[in-house]
Structures are given as structure tokens and as C-alpha cells.
Amino acid sequence: MKRLLLVFAGLMLVACSKKEPPPEPVRPVLSIKVQALGEENLGRFAGNIQARYESNVGFRVPGRIASRAVDVGAEVEKGALLASLDPTDQQNQLRSAEGDLASVQAQFINAQATARRQQDLFDRGVGSQAQLDAAQTDLKTTQASLDQARAAVNQARDQLNYVELRTDHKAVVTAWNAEAGQTVTAGQQVVTLAQPDIKEAVIDLPDTLIDQLPKDVVFQVASQLNPQITTTATVREIEPQAESTTRTRRARLTLTETPTAFRLGTAISVTLSSTVKPRIELPLTALQEVEGKPRIWVVDPQTQTVSPRDVSVISRTDNSVVLAYGVKNGDRIVTAGVNSLKPGQKVKVDEDSAQ
Template sequence: MKRLMLVLCVGMLVACSKEEPPPEPVRPVLSIKVQALDEESLGRFAGSIQARYESNIGFRVPGRIASRNVDVGAEVEKGALLATLDPTDQQNQLRSAQGDLARVQAQLINAQANARRQQELFDRGVGAQAQLDIAQTDLKTTQASLDQAKAAVDQAKDQLDYVELRADHKAIVTAWNAEAGQVVTAGQQVVTLAQPDIKEAVIDLPDTLVDQLPADVVFQVAAQLDPRITTTAIVREIEPQAQSATRTRRARLSLTDTPPGFRLGTAISVTLSSAIKPRIELPVSVLQEVDGKSRIWVVDPQTQTVSPRDVSLISRTDSTVVLTNSVKSGERVVSAGVNSLKPGQKVKIDEDSPQ
């Protein structure tokens, strides 16, 4: 009986040993979808939208500003009155010039009469040639003085007109550098006018970066308050010398198009990028080092299983790695927990994984 019991126990043990092992548990993992990069970011800089053409204008005569007719931000048409000077001095100069003109006109009448009288006496043989020459010379001199007096009156009228500062083109007032009551000199900058038709992006770039910019550099321009408003731009000009205080050089960029949201003074964010040969850049956490080789774990979307794949590195930093074409754009790789995976193991993609 004891022998029979022993045989039964041995049989049961053998039967148990032939049962299949339990299946591997499904492992939740974090993953990332591979995307090839074809642009390299060179930096992000703040700037503003400005007019390409600006005019700093002032009065053509000196004087005290009597009135300022428009404010900053106002849109003005060609010929619009911007400011005026106190016209007292110019009015006095005009009256003085007009008085001189009247005096010379009276002198001309006398000179003409004297020249006619001397000519008549000379024709009758009772006048001297010398007296006739003197009378004719006085007439020519007075005529020249009359022309000079007329020119002085015209100049005084122009000076009086110059007390009014007017816009010479349609523009937007962007700055005032003088206020009512202030005494200004001729040509002193008083107001800045910007032509709103052509706008451009203006940024300050580090001097060291400017020298490294590739010829095909691309600028992505976006409004800071609404990043959905975007366009592209190319370099129009860069200052040849860096500012001593900041070691930056001002760059002016021609916009590909001008969205309505890009008003003068709009704050913008400008991203510099350059086209590069397509490459794969992934977080360094995707790598697993085995026997001196680097590999990643690729997720099969059909079977939800993982398989290892050896890869070659182009470069590596503390946070990212750049791979060769050993992985394709669109494939999904495990981005965390690679050291605990086995070939063919089923995985569950975490809902928070990047798509």
C-alpha cells in the first residue's frame, strides 16, 4: 500500500512539472513616437515690428513751439499740421522786408524819372554825357536793389510758412522729442513719422551668432501675445558693428507677409533655424547599454510587444542622443524602464506617452 501511495505521488509531481509556466505580465511603459528633425534651432530672440522707413523731422526755422496738434500713435495724411511755432519774429521780418521793398520801389521811380530827364537834355544838346551815364547807372543799381528787396520779401514769407510743421507723406506719429513752450533750433528733431505701408521685424542678435549665421537661415516670427500669428522673414540688413554695451548687432528682417495682427510696435518672438540633413533626436533614457553596445526597444503596434534594436550614435548629451537611420520616423520606442524589458514582452502604452 505504501508503495502504491509513493507511485501516485510521483505521478502527480511529474504531471505538475509538465504544466506550462504562467504568461509574462503585461508591463506598462512610457514611449515616444520618433520624428525626424530637418531643422536646427539657433536661438529665440525678442523684438518688435517697426516701419522700414521713418522720418525724423523738425522746423526749418528757430523759435518757441506754440502748439502740438497730434499725439503719438495718430495717423496723419500728407500735409497735415503737426505743430506750430510762435510766428512773431517771422512776421516782424516780413514787415521789415516789405518796408524795404516799398522804399526801393520809390527810389526806382525817382531813378527812372532822372534817367529820362538826363536823356532828354542830352538829346537836345544841353546835357552832359557824364550826367546821363550817372543817371543810367543809378537806375540799374536801383533796379538791382528792387530785385533784392523782392527776394527778401519772398524769403520772409517762406520763413513765416516754416513756423508750421506739416507731414510730407501719409504716416503714423511714433515719437515726440519736444513739447509746447520749448525753444528749438532750426533742424532740431521734433517728431518721428513712420510710413505704415512697409513693416519689418527688428531684433538684436549676439555678435558671435551673427558671424555664424548660414546663408539659408530661416526666421520664424510670431506675436508674443498671440503665438498663432506667425510668418517667416529673411535678413534685410545687419549693423556692421556691435553695440559696445551689449555686444549685439541690430538686424532688420523683411517679412514674407504681414498679418493684420502685426501692427507697429507689436512685440514679437523670433526663432532662428537652419535646414539640416534629417536626423533622429531622442531622450537619452531610450538607450540601454549592453556589452558595450547601445540599443533601443521598439514597440510593435500590432502585437503590443517590444523588441531590441542595436543603434549607432551620432552625438550624445546629458539629455538627448542623435541616432543614425537605424530607426525610422513614425516608429514608437520605449522611453523609460528599458532595463527591465525582455524580447517579445507585451507592454501597455501609458496614456501620458507622447503621440
């Protein structure tokens, strides 16, 4: 009996000495819920809103700028005065032309009287044909001089009118290239005018990107101050040659719609994208290499456990990886700590990443 009691006690001691292994700890992880991408982002570029039509205007006569009537940014109506020259030279030219005209008019009146007298004398038979011919020739010569003098007066008046620089259409003043007191030549660029009715987006694109743009590229234009204000655009013109220092080419885009907030000079950002076959893009930290084969860890939302899944990689960058298969929309993928996970391990999804 004592022997049986001792055996039983020994068995009890052996049983108590065998402890159950502790449960696997729940590991907190970062994760994301994946979504298939249906378009490829080709980049975002800064630009501004400009008028499609701009004109550089100047005076039609040389002279010294006496005054400027408007500043940059001013909206002007058709016929508005922009600037004026000192009119002294043009006024003197007009006075000289008017004096020449008065002299020639007197000569013409005298030539008319002489021609009439010679005609009367010839008709009465007391005047010679030679004298009549000379009088009529002098009259024609004087008539030509009179026409020339009148044209000179008209030209001098036009020159005087040209000392005022006026607009021939409604416009916005975008730049001044000359100041009051400066002497300018005829045709020299003085002020830049933009027609505000038709606007476009202007950006500079890398020369290498332009050669690779797909036909279905989409230009999304947004205001930098208020990104909620957006519209789309299409390419109207791309400069044929790249700028030598930046290796960029200027692109002018026709806006599908022109929001009111898109005023001339408004800073914008233009995002380029194109439609692609749906694909999955994940952070590079979500990828694990096992014996040269890529795989990811998928969280089971019911059991809160993880399991590995083999994937095929299309491309990768320093920060992300694009997968061809192995994951689908709605899967939750671990994005940090993948090298310390085990199949079936319970995890706690970080609240910040459980979106």
C-alpha cells in the same frame, strides 16, 4: 502493495511541492512614436514690426514750440499740420523786410525819374555826359537794391511759413522728441514719421549665430498675440557691427506677405530653421549605455513587448539625443525606465504617450 502506495504518495507530495514560477509582471512605461526631422531649428527670437522707411523731421527755423497738433500713433495725410512755433520773431522779420522794400521802391522811383531827366537834358544838348552816366549808375544800383529787398521779403515770408511743421507724405507718428514750450534749433529732430505702406520685421540676433547662418535659412514670422498668423521673410539688412553690451546685431527682414494684423509695433516671434538630412531626435532618457554602446528599447505594438536595439548617436544635449540609424519613422520607443527592462518583457504603454 502498501509499499507501492507509499511510493506513489511520496511522488505526489514531491510534485505538489514544485510550483511554477510566477509570470513576469507587465511594466507600465512612457514612450513616444518617433518622426524623422527634416529641418534644424536654429532658435526663436522676439522682435516687432516696423516701417521700412522712417524720417526724423524738425523745423527749418529756430523758435519756441507753441503747440502740437497730433499725438503718437496718429495717422496723418500729406500736408497735415504736426506742430507750430511762436511766429512773433518771423512776423517782425517780415514787417522789417517789407519796410525796407517800400523804402527801396521809393528810391528806385526817384532814380528812374532822375535818369529820365538827365537823358532828356542830354538829348537837348544842355546836359553833360557825366551827369547822365551818374544818374544811370544810380538807377542800376537802386534796381539791384530793389531786387535784394524783394528777395528779403520772400525769404521772410518763407521763414514765417516754416513756423508750421507739416508732412510731405502720408505717415504714422511714431515718436515725439520735443514738447510744447520747448525751444528748438533749426533742423533739430522733433518728430519721427513712418511710412505705413511698406513694413518689415526687425529682430536682434546673436553675433555668433549670424556668422553661422546657412544659405537656405528660413525665417518664419508669427504674431505673438496670435501665433496662427504667420508669414515668411528674407534678410534685407544686417548691421555690420554688434551692439557692445548685448553682442547682438539688428536684422531687418522683408516680409513675403504682410498680414493685416501686422500693424506697426506688433510684437512678433521669428523662428530660424534650415533643411537638413532627415534624422531622429529622442529624449536623452530613452538612451541606455551597455558596455559603452548606446541602445534603445522598442515596443512591439502586436505583442506589447520590448526588445533592445543598438543605435548610432550623432549628437546629444542635456535633454535630447540625435540618432543616425537604429530607428525609423513610426517606431515606438520607451522614454523612461529603460534600465529596468528585459528583452521580451511585456509592457503597458502609458495612454498619454501613445499618440
